[in-house]
Amino acid sequence: MNLFNPLNFHRRLARFSNFNQDDLELVNKYLSEEELSAQIEIFMKKYIGVKYAIVIPSARSGIDFILKAINVKKEENVVTQAFGCREVIETINENCKTKYCDIEENTFNISVDRVIQAIDNNTKAVLPINIYGNPADMVSLKKICKKEKVLLIEDCAHSLGAEIDGIKSGSFGDVSIFSFGKTFLTKGGVLMTNNKELFEKIKNIRDKYQINKKRNISRFFGKLALTSIVKLKKFKIMSTFSFILFKLFEKLNLIYGKESSLLAPNNFELSLALSQIRRNEVLFQKLKNNYKRLYDLLKNEKDLELLPYKNGSLALRFPIKFKNNVNPLELTKYLFRKGCFEPSLNYYNEYLANIKGVKEPEKSLPVSDKTARKSIVVMQDNLPEKDLIELKNLILDFIS
Numbered sequence: 001m002n003l004f005n006p007l008n009f010h011r012r013l014a015r016f017s018n019f020n021q022d023d024l025e026l027v028n029k030y031l032s033e034e035e036l037s038a039q040i041e042i043f044m045k046k047y048i049g050v051k052y053a054i055v056i057p058s059a060r061s062g063i064d065f066i067l068k069a070i071n072v073k074k075e076e077n078v079v080t081q082a083f084g085c086r087e088v089i090e091t092i093n094e095n096c097k098t099k100y101c102d103i104e105e106n107t108f109n110i111s112v113d114r115v116i117q118a119i120d121n122n123t124k125a126v127l128p129i130n131i132y133g134n135p136a137d138m139v140s141l142k143k144i145c146k147k148e149k150v151l152l153i154e155d156c157a158h159s160l161g162a163e164i165d166g167i168k169s170g171s172f173g174d175v176s177i178f179s180f181g182k183t184f185l186t187k188g189g190v191l192m193t194n195n196k197e198l199f200e201k202i203k204n205i206r207d208k209y210q211i212n213k214k215r216n217i218s219r220f221f222g223k224l225a226l227t228s229i230v231k232l233k234k235f236k237i238m239s240t241f242s243f244i245l246f247k248l249f250e251k252l253n254l255i256y257g258k259e260s261s262l263l264a265p266n267n268f269e270l271s272l273a274l275s276q277i278r279r280n281e282v283l284f285q286k287l288k289n290n291y292k293r294l295y296d297l298l299k300n301e302k303d304l305e306l307l308p309y310k311n312g313s314l315a316l317r318f319p320i321k322f323k324n325n326v327n328p329l330e331l332t333k334y335l336f337r338k339g340c341f342e343p344s345l346n347y348y349n350e351y352l353a354n355i356k357g358v359k360e361p362e363k364s365l366p367v368s369d370k371t372a373r374k375s376i377v378v379m380q381d382n383l384p385e386k387d388l389i390e391l392k393n394l395i396l397d398f399i400s
């Protein structure tokens with residue numbers, strides 16, 4: 001295992017090559033958190049086409065603030081997909097109950113029929129995830145939620161920039177949440193709504209619950225890592241070293257767990273988010289192109305089942321389904337050892353093992369169960385052509 005081989009580690013950080021001189025310049029300006037947040041909010045309102053926007057510590061915290069704002073009671077429930085995101089479900093479970101829905105086989109998005117079945121008198125909200133950047137059937141879900149008078153919370157953690165028929169993801173829900181962590185590899189997120197009253201409530205709740213703590217040491221090493229990545233272009237030992245220190249200091253400053261999700265992003269993190277959000281179309285085009293390229297590289301493999309690129313999707317991740325017996329957990333470990341950045345154990349592990357309250361998934365959620373057992377997701381986003389080819393070869397080596 002050569003996990004700590006710096007060259008391997010550096011490849012795993014391939015995503016960081018998204019960072020460029022613009023990011024560094026904005027980081028060096030030392031603008032305040034307030035100024036940066038205000039600029040992000042202005043950008044998002046215009047870009048998504050929703051009236052109110054507020055920077056939040058994380059998408060998770062956004063869900064928490066929404067549920068607190070609508071005064072959800074312990075015995076009430078939120079309808080969402082079991083195959084999705086552990087943090088989302090944990091956040092719902094801290095506030096009330098979760099009602100799990102199955103997903104559609106060919107999109108991994110929540111099944112609209114199952115949502116209709118799941119809504120009951122105790123349902124306060126429906127929370128679909130635009131999974132891997134591919135929007136759920138938000139038009140139908142919007143109609144259902146309107147009819148049933150429940151709140152539609154659109155989880156856009158994966159789908160900033162995605163669209164349905166030219167309408168931006170995040171403008172369908174009564175309220176929507178975005179995460180910078182997923183798209184820009186920095187901390188924080190944005191919550192959006194057209195509902196002024198709900199917005200004011202959420203803003204007060206955010207101000208009450210978010211933890212404002214500056215992390216200047218981590219900022220220093222984060223800046224050092226960014227400088228070496230941008231300046232050296234081929235960021236090897238130096239960027240790896242400062243990145244590790246950056247992460248270490250983040251950890252020492254109470255990262256992970258409940259508190260980290262409530263920690264307000266500092267100006268280093270907000271600068272990175274703002275700078276990248278401003279050139280989002282370039283980044284997003286890369287995601288889509290690489291998705292299509294990897295699809296072409298793998299589409300003739302008869303042991304694999306792929307999801308073709310769907311118009312409007314952000315294509316944040318590349319899901320791969322297996323027709324034969326492949327152990328997804330072993331495959332993701334193998335890819336990780338070989339230096340791939342973040343092949344996802346995520347949804348496999350979380351769904352099957354870690355989520356409390358998913359009872360007998362095989363019976364009630366057959367598609368989620370099958371998908372979790374027979375698929376992985378890889379990150380294709382910023383890989384150069386030769387790495388895409390290597391990724392393909394690694395996958396084929398493993399399954400053959």
Ligand SMILES: Cc1ncc(COP(=O)(O)O)c(C=O)c1O
Pocket residue numbers: 057058059060061084085087088129155157158178179180181188189261
């Ligand atoms: C679909 C989805 N929603 C929400 C989140 C939480 O995002 P954050 O890390 O910003 O809390 C994640 C994170 O993995 C996610 O995948």
